Amino acid sequence: MTSATVQAQPVQKVSFWYHFKQWALTFLKYLSLIFVTFWMLLPLVTCFFTAAKDTKEWQSTSVMALPKNFFNFSNYVEAFKLSNMGVAFRNSLIVLVAVCFLTTIIGTQLAYVLSRFTFPGNAVIRTAFLLASLLPGIAMQVAVYKIMGTFHLINSLWGYIIMSMGTDVISIYIFIQYFENISISLDEAALMDGASYFTIYSCILLPLLKPAIVTCLILKGVGIYNEYYAANLYLQDKQRIGTVAISLYAFTGPQGSKYNLICAGVIITLLPALIAFLLFQKQIYNGVAAGAVKE
Amino acid sequence: MTTAQTEAVAVSSDDIPFNTHKRDWKKGAIIVAFCIIPVALLVIFTYWPFIQMCGYSFYKMKYIGTPRFIGLRNYRDIFTRPELLATLKLSLYYMVGALIQVALALYLATVLAFKVRAGGFFKAAMFFPYLINGIAVGFIFKFFYTRGYVLDTVLQWCGFSQDSLPYWLKDQSINNWALVGSSVWRYLGSTLILFIGAIMSIDSTLYEAAEIDGANKWQQFKHIILPGIQTILVLNIILSITGSLSAFEGPYVITSGANGTGTYMVQMDKIAHTDQKVGLASAMAVVLLVIIMVCALLQKIIMGVLFRDADDGTAKARKKAAKIEKARRRELRKANRVAAGKAPIFKNGKAVA
Numbered sequence: 001m002t003s004a005t006v007q008a009q010p011v012q013k014v015s016f017w018y019h020f021k022q023w024a025l026t027f028l029k030y031l032s033l034i035f036v037t038f039w040m041l042l043p044l045v046t047c048f049f050t051a052a053k054d055t056k057e058w059q060s061t062s063v064m065a066l067p068k069n070f071f072n073f074s075n076y077v078e079a080f081k082l083s084n085m086g087v088a089f090r091n092s093l094i095v096l097v098a099v100c101f102l103t104t105i106i107g108t109q110l111a112y113v114l115s116r117f118t119f120p121g122n123a124v125i126r127t128a129f130l131l132a133s134l135l136p137g138i139a140m141q142v143a144v145y146k147i148m149g150t151f152h153l154i155n156s157l158w159g160y161i162i163m164s165m166g167t168d169v170i171s172i173y174i175f176i177q178y179f180e181n182i183s184i185s186l187d188e189a190a191l192m193d194g195a196s197y198f199t200i201y202s203c204i205l206l207p208l209l210k211p212a213i214v215t216c217l218i219l220k221g222v223g224i225y226n227e228y229y230a231a232n233l234y235l236q237d238k239q240r241i242g243t244v245a246i247s248l249y250a251f252t253g254p255q256g257s258k259y260n261l262i263c264a265g266v267i268i269t270l271l272p273a274l275i276a277f278l279l280f281q282k283q284i285y286n287g288v289a290a291g292a293v294k295e
Numbered sequence: 296m297t298t299a300q301t302e303a304v305a306v307s308s309d310d311i312p313f314n315t316h317k318r319d320w321k322k323g324a325i326i327v328a329f330c331i332i333p334v335a336l337l338v339i340f341t342y343w344p345f346i347q348m349c350g351y352s353f354y355k356m357k358y359i360g361t362p363r364f365i366g367l368r369n370y371r372d373i374f375t376r377p378e379l380l381a382t383l384k385l386s387l388y389y390m391v392g393a394l395i396q397v398a399l400a401l402y403l404a405t406v407l408a409f410k411v412r413a414g415g416f417f418k419a420a421m422f423f424p425y426l427i428n429g430i431a432v433g434f435i436f437k438f439f440y441t442r443g444y445v446l447d448t449v450l451q452w453c454g455f456s457q458d459s460l461p462y463w464l465k466d467q468s469i470n471n472w473a474l475v476g477s478s479v480w481r482y483l484g485s486t487l488i489l490f491i492g493a494i495m496s497i498d499s500t501l502y503e504a505a506e507i508d509g510a511n512k513w514q515q516f517k518h519i520i521l522p523g524i525q526t527i528l529v530l531n532i533i534l535s536i537t538g539s540l541s542a543f544e545g546p547y548v549i550t551s552g553a554n555g556t557g558t559y560m561v562q563m564d565k566i567a568h569t570d571q572k573v574g575l576a577s578a579m580a581v582v583l584l585v586i587i588m589v590c591a592l593l594q595k596i597i598m599g600v601l602f603r604d605a606d607d608g609t610a611k612a613r614k615k616a617a618k619i620e621k622a623r624r625r626e627l628r629k630a631n632r633v634a635a636g637k638a639p640i641f642k643n644g645k646a647v648a
Contacts, residue, residue, distance in 0.1 A: 029406055036403065037420045040480065043435045044424075050438070060383035063444045106336075109329035119326055125334060132341045134591055136541045138560060139580035142567045143344030143351065146358065171466045174335070198323040226428035229544075233325070233568070245428040259438050265430045273426040281419065288425075288485050289492035 051075050051264040058260040060290050074265035083250035083265055084204060084239060091235075093243040098161045100217050103168045107216070108209060111175030112201045116187060117183060126176075131167040138229055148234060157241050160234050166223060171216035174290050178212040179205065218280050219287035222273060244269050326595075342581070351577035358571055369578035379579070382559040385471060389542040392475035393535030396483055403483075404490030405516055420490070422484030433548025436477040440464050459583070467555045474545045474556055481545075482538075486531060493524040525601060533594040537587045561582065 050058060052067035054074060080086070085104045113121055142161070147156075153159025182205060190200045206213075228245035235241045238249060248269060277284060344616070352369055358361030373379050403421065407414050438599035439445045440463035447460055463473040495518065505515050521528075548551050552561040559579070567576035 029411075032407065032640045033403070033411070033417050036399070039419055040421050040424060040483075042445065042449070043439045043480070047435055047438065064446060064448045066619040112325050117322060117326055119322075125330065128334075128337060128342070132337060134587060135341060135345060136537075136580075136587065137583060138541065138543055139583050140341070140348065141346050141565065142563075142573060142576045143348040143582055145338060145567075146347070146573075147344055148341065149358075162336070163340055166334050166336035167601045197321060201325075201329075214586040222426055226426070228429050229547075244316070245430055248434060251434065259441075259444075262434050263438065266434050269431050270427050273428075274423070277423060278420070278427055284426075287424070288488045 032240050040212060042057070042236065045265040046119070050260050051267050053260050055258070079251075079261045079265040080268060081161035082255065082261065083246065083247045084242070085265075085268060086241050087240070088244045091241055093244060094157060095161055095164070096138050096221055096224050099164045100220055102161075102165050103220060104173065106165070106173050106214055107168060107172045108206060108213070109201065112205060115176050115179035127200060129169050129172055133173075136185050141230065141233060145233065153261055154234050155241070157235070160231065160258055161240075163230065166219065171220060174212055174216055174243050178209055181210055214280075215283050215287040215290060218276065218283050222284070224275065225273065244272075252268060265278065308330075308545045332460055337527055346637060348577045348580055351574050352544060352581050356573075356574045358573060362574070365574070369575045372575060373582055378592070379559075381555070382557060382562050385556075385558050386539045388475050389478065389539030390536060392472075392479050393539050396479045396486055397480065397528075397531050397535055399479075400483055400486035400490055403517040404494055405488050407487070408459040408491045409496040418487070421487055424481050427481070429544040430548055432481055432544070435475075436480075436545075436549050439477075440473055464550055465554055470550065470554055470556055474549060477549065478542065478545045489527055489531065490524060493637070494520055497523040526598065529594065529597055529601065530535045533590050533597075537590045540583060540586060596598070 046063060049065075049067050051070045052070050052075070054072060057068060059230065062065065086118060148154050148159060148163065151159070155164065186204060187200050190204055195204070226245055227245075228243070231243045232246050232249075235243065235246070238246060238284075242249075248262075248265050251258070251265055253260060303454050311372045341575045353360070353364060353366060354362035355365045355369075406416055411417065427435075438631070442460075442462055443457065446463060448456060450460060451457060462467050464470050489613075502515060505519060510518070541560050542558045543564070546558050546561050547564065552558070552565065560583075563579045563583075566572045566579070573611050
């Protein structure tokens with residue numbers, strides 16, 4: 001009896017401090033999370049507020065004040081017209097679909113050959129692609145610009161599409177990794193049954209590769225949708241063939257201080273990314289993680 | 296009999312080379328068909344420009360007109376022109392920013408990798424900026440930093456007076472930090488997701504075992520998480536160094552490189568496309584490439600050292616185990632031989648021993 005009470009007291013004392021410490025740690029943890037999230041969301045939320053204010057309200061109220069009417073879409077309509085976003089969305093869609101479709105086909109084909117056959121040059125091609133991923137794309141544009149000029153690909157949507165196809169290294173590595181996890185006995189069984197190599201690739205392996213393809217498509221899609229350095233360089237006729245990422249350029253110059261319009265434009269351009277993110281959150285996280293660990 | 300046999304052999308030996316020949320041809324066809332487009336694209340848009348760029352860097356040239364060979368003068372210019380040297384100094388800001396980003400992401404990832412209320416929301420809010428395009432980010436931060444707008448308002452709530460706050464994008468003592476802040480805002484999420492992925496892949500029973508042994512959170516972090524994500528941590532630190540050298544989009548869009556915010560890449564872009572000094576720009580690109588290659592090599596070496604340390608232990612243990620095993624077998628054989636001599640009926644040593 002006595003021994004039990006003697007034992008119980010210090011335990012209780014420790015447990016109080018333990019609980020206090022746990023509570024304080026949890027509090028600090030959530031405080032830090034909320035603090036970071038606040039700064040992450042602040043620029044976006046204020047943009048959203050500003051986009052809903054008309055010019056008079058924008059000039060008379062504080063930046064952080066809530067708008068009178070959240071459903072005031074007049075700025076969105078005006079921004080959409082002013083920066084010619086209808087055309088821009090059409091162009092972006094063409095580029096997006098073409099590049100995603102073509103890179104998936106050539107990427108999976110190359111990965112199939114590299115992972116399934118041993119031939120002289122296999123290692124050379126692999127190393128060439130790996131090294132290419134180290135070269136910073138923007139630095140190379142000095143010379144790429146001249147080459148695009150020789151092929152008459154400047155100021156053409158197809159030229160831009162072809163150039164974007166040529167710089168896809170990460171997805172090829174993801175495909176190769178994925179192929180190597182698919183058992184080769186599947187190929188052998190199909191080969192015994194008389195399937196050609198192309199049938200094996202298109203009817204057996206491609207369906208199995210679907211998760212990797214989805215990951216790469218999303219990664220590539222977001223990248224293409226947001227890419228603007230090369231788009232700015234090669235799509236010089238911005239009214240006709242500009243993409244969404246560079247349509248916002250309309251707001252530089254005389255429109256440069258109409259922030260309610262600019263914010264509406266910004267919100268419009270990030271809406272597709274937001275929708276894609278909400279729909280494919282998991283795949284996007286996977287893609288980002290896979291894209292960085294290519295070795 | 297014999298003729299039939301030889302005939303059969305002849306047929307089959309004829310068949311086999313014919314078959315393999317046919318299949319090899321098919322194999323070759325598919326290899327060529329599937330490789331030719333991607334390899335051609337790789338050569339045309341990566342290696343051919345790379346080789347040309349190396350060539351340009353020895354010339355004084357524009358996009359149009361005849362180039363003039365000037366040897367290494369472009370390279371000498373990079374390291375002697377004060378405005379280009381200043382850009383290299385600028386990348387130090389971005390390096391510090393990137394290290395802060397890695398540290399912050401590491402902390403947030405250790406928190407968010409475990410059960411947290413509304414963890415998905417926090418993760419999503421921190422990641423989403425990564426998906427916004429560069430121009431939009433530029434406008435968002437122009438708006439954010441403009442005098443009297445978002446940042447100033449929030450700081451005024453915290454008790455700062457408007458007059459004591461600097462012009463975030465004009466004041467040369469602060470504007471680079473402001474740009475670094477926008478870059479951290481944009482890329483924090485991707486680093487965070489990487490770290491969360493790495494931490495999730497650590498065996499979760501380790502934490503339970505550590506908790507039972509009385510390890511606190513810091514000890515768990517130091518002894519379980521940190522060694523577990525070593526590889527990715529080193530990768531990220533190296534990436535942050537190369538990334539800070541090629542920092543481009545933030546200053547390009549937000550300030551257009553004005554007021555001393557032009558980083559190496561922004562200057563290079565200006566030299567290449569505004570001033571049209573293709574030779575000098577190419578030399579700058581080559582220097583950047585060399586630095587990045589050195590960093591990649593450094594990464595390989597660091598990783599190699601880290602893994603050799605890990606390997607050395609197991610390799611040594613394995614060697615020792617093999618030695619003991621060998622000695623044991625020798626003893627056993629000896630015993631067997633002796634036993635066999637004594638009792639020839641049993642050939643297996645075990646039965647005798």
